[in-house]
Amino acid sequence: MFVRRLQLHDFRSYADVGVDFGPGLTVITGHNGAGKTNLLEAVSYLSSGRSFRGAPTEALVRLGADRGFVRCDAVSADRNLLLEAELVVAGRSRMLLNKQPVRSGEDRRAGLTVTVFSPDDLVIIKGGPGERRAVLDRLLEASHPRNAALLADLDKILRQRNALLKQSGGRLTAEIGFTLDVWDEKLADVGAAVVKARTELLDDLAPHMQTAYDDIADVSSSVSLTYRCSFDGPLAEALRTGRSDDVRRGLSLVGPHRDEIEVRIGSRPSRTHASQGEQRTLALALQLAGHRLLTERLEAAPILLLDDVFSELDPLRSDALIRSLPPGQTLLATAGAVPSSASVESRVVVERGEHDGVGSAVRRWTHADGANRTNQAVDKPGEFVDEIAFPNAKLHESEL
Numbered sequence: 001m002f003v004r005r006l007q008l009h010d011f012r013s014y015a016d017v018g019v020d021f022g023p024g025l026t027v028i029t030g031h032n033g034a035g036k037t038n039l040l041e042a043v044s045y046l047s048s049g050r051s052f053r054g055a056p057t058e059a060l061v062r063l064g065a066d067r068g069f070v071r072c073d074a075v076s077a078d079r080n081l082l083l084e085a086e087l088v089v090a091g092r093s094r095m096l097l098n099k100q101p102v103r104s105g106e107d108r109r110a111g112l113t114v115t116v117f118s119p120d121d122l123v124i125i126k127g128g129p130g131e132r133r134a135v136l137d138r139l140l141e142a143s144h145p146r147n148a149a150l151l152a153d154l155d156k157i158l159r160q161r162n163a164l165l166k167q168s169g170g171r172l173t174a175e176i177g178f179t180l181d182v183w184d185e186k187l188a189d190v191g192a193a194v195v196k197a198r199t200e201l202l203d204d205l206a207p208h209m210q211t212a213y214d215d216i217a218d219v220s221s222s223v224s225l226t227y228r229c230s231f232d233g234p235l236a237e238a239l240r241t242g243r244s245d246d247v248r249r250g251l252s253l254v255g256p257h258r259d260e261i262e263v264r265i266g267s268r269p270s271r272t273h274a275s276q277g278e279q280r281t282l283a284l285a286l287q288l289a290g291h292r293l294l295t296e297r298l299e300a301a302p303i304l305l306l307d308d309v310f311s312e313l314d315p316l317r318s319d320a321l322i323r324s325l326p327p328g329q330t331l332l333a334t335a336g337a338v339p340s341s342a343s344v345e346s347r348v349v350v351e352r353g354e355h356d357g358v359g360s361a362v363r364r365w366t367h368a369d370g371a372n373r374t375n376q377a378v379d380k381p382g383e384f385v386d387e388i389a390f391p392n393a394k395l396h397e398s399e400l
Helices: 037-046 105-111 121-124 129-143 147-168 174-216 237-240 243-249 278-297 315-323 380-386
Strands: 002-011 012-021 025-029 067-074 079-088 094-097 114-115 225-227 258-263 305-308 332-333 344-352 358-368 372-374
Touching: 002 243, 025 037, 037 067, 037 079, 037 114, 037 305, 037 332, 037 344, 079 114, 079 278, 094 225, 105 372, 121 129, 129 147, 129 258, 147 174, 147 243, 147 358, 174 225, 174 237, 174 278, 174 315, 237 243, 258 278, 278 315
Parallel strands: 025 332, 025 344, 114 305, 305 332
Antiparallel strands: 002 012, 002 067, 067 079, 079 094, 225 258, 344 358, 358 372
């Protein structure tokens, strides 16, 4: 799986730009603030329909524009893919895959799969349980459509149950109790299935995590992943026992949405006892472990997006990371030097635009064929907009 060409119009700092990538390691360089990460964000958006930085749609559209466009030509399992997205500041954004509307997460999974690592991912280790659950659930969704449906059911049930608890006003009436019985039965069934899917995934992920950590760290340490439920025994019984507290608080206090994934290094919990360097390495190892697990399950390597990974790693670990990069396409954005051990297939140089209204620009790149090329941005934005296949024709809109 790899992106051959990426085109942007009014996306982040780019007015119009088009750039090619090789199927191996592409290094994207430029000064801080030049727009390197924006290229990675565009690729990631086409995979997930959201920013990996957590930015809202209006922040992704270039300042002064009312909409932006992202397009890429890609290959997945010898199948050509054309992914196009229109991001609308005030309205519905939409996405096409091979000219067909993308209406659901399952439709999106037929396109690109990516793994992202950025400096913000340190929160995976340092943050609360929700950060680690999110990593596990993204892997579940990417590995099989049934998992995405299962997690969507869990979210729906919890929203309905929490709405009922808030509606109760802290009073457990007969009517509230009867309706809670219905939602508790659903939550017990779906919640148990989610816990089972997560624990099975964690069992498969653990050896990859250990290998990835050993590959990157300068010293070998035992790394473990443990699933900690927020309840004892069957979930149905825990819900019955905790019902009065739930009603009083107006919130579902037990269930898979409260579970923890504990990451330990040696015998120590990494969240509180690991050094900053160890936490950084653990976060990166967890992402790489997930990447390798998805490669096994999907029988194709996802695209690996690495944003400024060397800024928080010492030279030894930076070199170890480069040497342990998995097969497949890697897009690596960095403002600094790349370790000499890197087998770089192509390079992209990003520079800040020289006059107002342009923003960032890809000035040149060296493709895998060794030829130096200049930016092939479209001169007239309208030409790009027409080409991106979002004319005024009636399409079935899909809210991302």
